[in-house]
Amino acid sequence: MRxxxxxxxVEADTYIWDISHLLELTLNFPIRQVALSNIQELEEAYxxxxxxxxxxxxxxxxxxxxxxxxAYPIILCTQGRVMDGMHRVAKAKMLGQTSIAAVQFEIDxxxxxxxxxxxxxxxxx
Numbered sequence: 356m357r358x359x360x361x362x363x364x365v366e367a368d369t370y371i372w373d374i375s376h377l378l379e380l381t382l383n384f385p386i387r388q389v390a391l392s393n394i395q396e397l398e399e400a401y402x403x404x405x406x407x408x409x410x411x412x413x414x415x416x417x418x419x420x421x422x423x424x425x426a427y428p429i430i431l432c433t434q435g436r437v438m439d440g441m442h443r444v445a446k447a448k449m450l451g452q453t454s455i456a457a458v459q460f461e462i463d464x465x466x467x468x469x470x471x472x473x474x475x476x477x478x479x480x
Contacts, residue, residue, distance in 0.1 A: 358478045361438045370466035374439050384458035386428045420445045428456040
């Protein structure tokens with residue numbers, strides 16, 4: 356799996372979670388089906404909140420969506436927001452599914468980083 360992070364803006368701060376860490380924390384969580392209609396991020400500019408994507412950007416995401424493995428549940432925070440798995444959500448939607456396997460935190464973990472620029476994060480495993 357490629358190294359990934361989840362970013363969330365909380366007031367003036369940027370909270371960052373290491374996806375590998377989230378996977379470890381949720382390994383034994385119960386898996387349940389979540390309706391895709393409840394995934395708020397489908398109605399948001401999730402991957403491009405502040406920019407206009409190029410066609411190349413969209414192609415790159417389409418390739419990630421095609422490669423996404425629906426055998427793995429997505430990870431949701433306590434409020435039901437996606438922390439990991441948006442490419443799987445997109446794939447499920449494109450395949451006409453109405454729900455997706457998910458695990459959800461009852462208490463959100465502390466972020467692994469706060470206010471670190473994404474270029475300063477390690478992306479090599």
